[in-house]
Amino acid sequence: MYLITHKEVLGPVTKLFVVEAPEIARKAQAGQFIILRVSERGERIPLTIADYDRAAGTITIVVQELGKSTQELGTLETGDALASFTGPLGRPTEVKNYGNVIVVGGGLGIAPIYPICRVLREAGNHVTGIIGARTRDLLFWEDAMRSVTDELIVGTDDGSYGRQGVVTTPLKELLDSGTQYDAVWAIGPAIMMKFCALTTQPYGVRTIVSLNSIMVDGTGMCGACRVVVGGRTRFACVDGPEFDGHEVDWDLLLSRLRIYADLEQVALEAYNSARAAS
Amino acid sequence: MVKKSSLPRHEMPARDPAERRHTFDEVALGYSLEMAVAEASRCLNCKGPSCVAGCPVNVRIPEFIAALAEQDLWGAVEALKDKNSLPAVCGRVCPQETQCEAVCVLARKGEPVAIGRLERFVADWERMQGMRIPEPAAPTGKKVVVIGTGPAGLTAAGDLAKRGHSVTMLEALHTPGGVLMYGIPEFRLPKDIVQAEIDYVRKLGVSIRCDAVVGKLYTLQELLQDYDALFLGTGAGLPMMLNIPGENYNGVYSSNELLTRTNLMKGYLFPEWDTPVKVGERVAVVGAGNVAMDAARCSLRLGAKEVHIVYRRSRDEVPARAEEVHHAAEEGIIFDFLTNPTAILGDEKGWVTGMRYIRMQLGEPDASGRRRPVPIEGSEYEVPMDTVVMALGTQPNPIVFTEADALTRTRWGTVTANEANGRTRMERVWAGGDIVTGAATVISAMGAGRIAAGDIDAYLADPSGPWWVEPAAEA
Numbered sequence A: 001m002y003l004i005t006h007k008e009v010l011g012p013v014t015k016l017f018v019v020e021a022p023e024i025a026r027k028a029q030a031g032q033f034i035i036l037r038v039s040e041r042g043e044r045i046p047l048t049i050a051d052y053d054r055a056a057g058t059i060t061i062v063v064q065e066l067g068k069s070t071q072e073l074g075t076l077e078t079g080d081a082l083a084s085f086t087g088p089l090g091r092p093t094e095v096k097n098y099g100n101v102i103v104v105g106g107g108l109g110i111a112p113i114y115p116i117c118r119v120l121r122e123a124g125n126h127v128t129g130i131i132g133a134r135t136r137d138l139l140f141w142e143d144a145m146r147s148v149t150d151e152l153i154v155g156t157d158d159g160s161y162g163r164q165g166v167v168t169t170p171l172k173e174l175l176d177s178g179t180q181y182d183a184v185w186a187i188g189p190a191i192m193m194k195f196c197a198l199t200t201q202p203y204g205v206r207t208i209v210s211l212n213s214i215m216v217d218g219t220g221m222c223g224a225c226r227v228v229v230g231g232r233t234r235f236a237c238v239d240g241p242e243f244d245g246h247e248v249d250w251d252l253l254l255s256r257l258r259i260y261a262d263l264e265q266v267a268l269e270a271y272n273s274a275r276a277a278s
Numbered sequence B: 001m002v003k004k005s006s007l008p009r010h011e012m013p014a015r016d017p018a019e020r021r022h023t024f025d026e027v028a029l030g031y032s033l034e035m036a037v038a039e040a041s042r043c044l045n046c047k048g049p050s051c052v053a054g055c056p057v058n059v060r061i062p063e064f065i066a067a068l069a070e071q072d073l074w075g076a077v078e079a080l081k082d083k084n085s086l087p088a089v090c091g092r093v094c095p096q097e098t099q100c101e102a103v104c105v106l107a108r109k110g111e112p113v114a115i116g117r118l119e120r121f122v123a124d125w126e127r128m129q130g131m132r133i134p135e136p137a138a139p140t141g142k143k144v145v146v147i148g149t150g151p152a153g154l155t156a157a158g159d160l161a162k163r164g165h166s167v168t169m170l171e172a173l174h175t176p177g178g179v180l181m182y183g184i185p186e187f188r189l190p191k192d193i194v195q196a197e198i199d200y201v202r203k204l205g206v207s208i209r210c211d212a213v214v215g216k217l218y219t220l221q222e223l224l225q226d227y228d229a230l231f232l233g234t235g236a237g238l239p240m241m242l243n244i245p246g247e248n249y250n251g252v253y254s255s256n257e258l259l260t261r262t263n264l265m266k267g268y269l270f271p272e273w274d275t276p277v278k279v280g281e282r283v284a285v286v287g288a289g290n291v292a293m294d295a296a297r298c299s300l301r302l303g304a305k306e307v308h309i310v311y312r313r314s315r316d317e318v319p320a321r322a323e324e325v326h327h328a329a330e331e332g333i334i335f336d337f338l339t340n341p342t343a344i345l346g347d348e349k350g351w352v353t354g355m356r357y358i359r360m361q362l363g364e365p366d367a368s369g370r371r372r373p374v375p376i377e378g379s380e381y382e383v384p385m386d387t388v389v390m391a392l393g394t395q396p397n398p399i400v401f402t403e404a405d406a407l408t409r410t411r412w413g414t415v416t417a418n419e420a421n422g423r424t425r426m427e428r429v430w431a432g433g434d435i436v437t438g439a440a441t442v443i444s445a446m447g448a449g450r451i452a453a454g455d456i457d458a459y460l461a462d463p464s465g466p467w468w469v470e471p472a473a474e475a
């Protein structure tokens, strides 16, 4: 059992959990993820390591409640325990001094880019951050992001907070500003990463994305997470999750994310009616 | 008196095929005591028993069967478990027809003794009584880490604990058991039987730590700082694909994914269990080993209307256990022999719609002695299909080898080890099971775990002497 030592509500559907996992904390690096199960009958769900504290022996995750598993996770409180918690999985972010970098976090993607900004900054990069969400309620960690970036642009699609518009607008402005940018990270919903990659492509700026394909084991054993990058089939859990966004077959990823859409609905309805009954 | 060799072999009671197509309950129901004793009395108790040599771990077959015939069941348990620590599993899944039973003297004249079924009966009887836990030897103060909780690891861990060593097992998944849990389905190997074996190993004092992916959470080097010896039993868990067009369409599974979702995650109980698994009306399973039979029979139970086994060779080359092929056919699985997929077809939304096949014929024998299948030119055709499962074999998963360059591997990705003692080229690291042989059998993995445990025990008592001796140079 893995103890939740701290819970924070970051928004109506966004929850942060600090989980006791000293061995994972010792090894965790930016860009990696864990897989957890909420209960004995639970699915294995992948979540990015949003932060780690080696001294305290904890891992921080931030989760957005979408379907059954993430909603059930959202009901847990400090002192509750998770059925399983495995990691660190995936390859770490390749950190070096690139020069000027832009790091874009869309919606829940703000959580995974936070540790990446921190390590990129520690490596000497000048880090410009862009964070955005559909609406104000889905934004979080603005202060935390300020502390790990040299500049930060904040916006919402509906204009309820910060600049109005999608994250690709400020991204394009930066690329057009005359400053030379050496690398871009973009993490968020697949569709947002796709458009960030399309935005940077004409400028030839290396763009790293973190692919959130459907996973089961997270160790290369099942192939559920397969994606096509540069024309080759790769397993996102072991070969990624970070890949060159200009090489990703986005339509395939988007299509594969929908495989279980109907059954996810069934699971959610069963969960809600069970919750209503109790 | 009737000659024993002319007595018919006792059939295994099995659930009706029409009923079992819809349930994950065990297919083979097991002998009653009367049937088991009657079958046991068919055994001639040969002086130089050929059956024993046919078993990869040399189970004392005539002795356990004689004890059973005399209804001395604890005697039977003792003789059986002397060589086989997982008899309830092996009795169910060993390919007996190519091992012990193939060389039983009765096989020459008629039907062999049903050794596997008797083994299963004795093991099931023992479990019902409550397994007796042997008193372990006095603690040696030595620490051993066993990586992977499949049959190789479980056997090594159990043997080492009995000899007084402190044993920790590390498992990547959230449940121990390896392929016995995630691969082989409930209807062939009930999971409570596997868990009983794991409980037994725990009761011997072994500590099992799940959710520990070695290579990520720890490297082998790090573990060697904390432990005196390390056994690698991580199996062959990496799926292979055909590399034909269309393999990434929605509805194409590796057998590992389909079976893991179904068995480990209990997808057949969705939505009471959370993990979905999706099969359409028409399913094609490519391959004809045990894995393919399991995938096909799971698909049927998950609601498919029509399930095909697609195999490029002919019926005679099918590698699966005879009983599984027989059960699959009884359940209505369709076998498309001498058929090879050349492409998977899909629609604009990315879902599988069909397969393109080419007909094959058998040509000259290849290196394996089997006649090589060759395509018949111009024989391509297309069939509609909703789900495709690739069951083409597996290789060792390289994740465990992070920063372990001293561990030499073959070009098939398997670890080089001396099969006589389990030693690898990396000092204090032993390996056994599928990680060394590539996908093989439960009993061979178990045997390798046992051999390595014996050598680890000897090494811990006296580590002097060269670590590696070329296997060929030994003779």
Ligand SMILES: Cc1cc2nc3c(=O)[nH]c(=O)nc-3n(C[C@H](O)[C@H](O)[C@H](O)COP(=O)(O)OP(=O)(O)OC[C@H]3O[C@@H](n4cnc5c(N)ncnc54)[C@H](O)[C@@H]3O)c2cc1C
Pocket (backbone or CB within 6 Å): A033, A043, A045, A046, A047, A048, A049, A062, A063, A064, A065, A066, A067, A068, A069, A070, A071, A108, A111, A112, A211, A212, A213, A214, A215, A241, A257, A258, A261, A264, A265, A267, A268
């Ligand atoms: C490497 C990796 C890191 C991730 N990190 C985070 C994270 O830090 N925080 C977080 O909240 N989520 C993260 N995700 C996504 C998260 O795993 C899914 O949201 C979760 O599994 C959904 O489970 P559910 O049962 O609640 O929803 P479901 O009922 O399974 O799905 C509900 C909706 O979510 C979509 N969905 C399902 N699976 C995924 C997926 N893997 N990625 C994106 N959308 C999906 C479905 O299409 C559907 O619309 C990550 C995914 C991966 C692969």
Ligand SMILES: Cc1cc2nc3c(=O)[nH]c(=O)nc-3n(C[C@H](O)[C@H](O)[C@H](O)COP(=O)(O)OP(=O)(O)OC[C@H]3O[C@@H](n4cnc5c(N)ncnc54)[C@H](O)[C@@H]3O)c2cc1C
Pocket (backbone or CB within 6 Å): B093, B094, B095, B147, B148, B149, B150, B151, B152, B153, B170, B171, B172, B173, B176, B177, B178, B179, B180, B183, B184, B212, B213, B214, B215, B233, B234, B235, B236, B237, B259, B290, B291, B294, B321, B397, B399, B400, B432, B433, B434, B435, B439, B440, B441, B442, B443, B445
């Ligand atoms: C579907 C299927 C059906 C089969 N049917 C039969 C049959 O009928 N009869 C028969 O004799 N054989 C059968 N086999 C083969 C048999 O199951 C295997 O040969 C046997 O299980 C191999 O045992 P093992 O201990 O070497 O490895 P496995 O059983 O594969 O166990 C290895 C374990 O190591 C874990 N692991 C892997 N990497 C790591 C890591 N980095 N860190 C920690 N843990 C790790 C895995 O999660 C797994 O639990 C079948 C196999 C499959 C897949």
Ligand code: SF4
Pocket (backbone or CB within 6 Å): B054, B055, B056, B057, B058, B059, B061, B084, B090, B091, B094, B095, B096, B099, B100, B101, B115, B116, B119, B443
């Ligand atoms: S372990 Fe397998 S091969 Fe050996 S006797 Fe038992 S059934 Fe036969």
Ligand code: SF4
Pocket (backbone or CB within 6 Å): B042, B043, B044, B045, B046, B049, B050, B051, B052, B061, B062, B103, B104, B105, B106, B113, B115
């Ligand atoms: S060879 Fe057959 S008859 Fe002889 S001892 Fe073995 S099982 Fe019995």
Ligand code: FES
Pocket (backbone or CB within 6 Å): A214, A215, A216, A217, A218, A219, A220, A221, A222, A223, A224, A225, A226, A235, A236, A237, A238
């Ligand atoms: S999640 Fe199973 S291989 Fe990547």
